[in-house]
Amino acid sequence: MTWEHDRVDELLAGYVLGGLDPEDAELASRALVEHVPECERCRRSLEGYRVVSGDIALAAAATMPPETLGASLARATEGAARRPRRSWIGAAAAAVAVLALGGWNALLVDRVGDAETEQAALLGQLDRTQTQQVWLTDALSSMTHPKSSVVPLKGTGPTRALVLYVRGEDRLYVIGSGLPEPDGSYVLWFMRDGSAWTPGPLQPIKGAAIVRVETDASDWEHVLVTEEPSADTPTPTASPIVASTLPPK
């Protein structure tokens, strides 16, 4: 697809505001995967819109929250300081979560409106939303970092994907779009010296997915996505849907 700067710019403006309708949201997510990482002009534009989307908040009147809010946070942080912190270190302890890009606000609303959604599932969904928000914001920021690197994954089908990371950091994002509904499970793999490691499955929503992986991209030689009969497969058994070599250190 050929991307026109003005069209992308318009999509990005609506995207950071959270105001795109599903069709435009899906287009925006594709632009974020297929165009923005490789376009300096659009990356700068996105960064500028991101700042604006935070600053518009200052047009609202500052309002002191009730004291109970501060007290509640104080209790929560005291408790958190005593609990062991979740480990983010090392590939073996890597934590993975999945969220959908573009139109995901509408998708989450759709899920909430699903008559079959139980309250426990709803709470689980809301819990993921909190993390998703932070990681989505971080992924967008990564695209404009001066040390950001983007590695497109190549395939023969409609799927597009890329690995996005900041050189020297121990985390990266794998972002995909155009993922057809699988018969089994999409699994993400990192390979080195012929050995494969997976942080887990990719779970696209309406064909789009983003995964945050706590690992240094320079520790790996290849990254690929396969469709496996089961998400628990220890090694890839199918041909890659998309794959790429990762740059060495």
Add this chain to the structure above:
Amino acid sequence: MAETDPELLGRIRERDALAFETLYRRYAPAAYGLALRVLRQPLLAQEIVQEAFLTVWNAPETFDPSRGPFRSFLLSLVHHRAVDAVRREERLRERERRANPPPVPDEDVMDVVAEEVDLADRRRTVREAMAVLSPEQREALELMYFRGWSHARIAKETGIPIGTVKSRVWAAMRRLREALA
């Protein structure tokens, strides 16, 4: 001299509750004011702000100062969560909301919160930039930002063609991006 946001976040990474409290006091009024303006429900607004600050406490490493101001990161986080919540609430309680609209904070009310100089200056700059937008651009932007309406919803509720809505929002954002760079 007050500690900078990156300095406070560095201490928060070391689980410094006092640094977290300082950051909270610095931005809670702006965050809560935003959430209240979007949600128009004080309890839900408090919940959103609490979740946003807990995100900062639990994952301070997700913010990198080289990527932009912490202010933008936090307020964008609050905004996104507030818009999600308002859409969720509207789906679940649409009828109740229409029958009993909650009180809406007056957009023109004076801020009664004393803020640090930098934040107060930025707030003034933002309001000046918003004032320069055309009324149509400002309306479209505010409906999207503070009501959580999509392009289609704005078009439907105002009777303005959706293409015009998109153009106005885009024009407003371009002008603000230039003014606030």
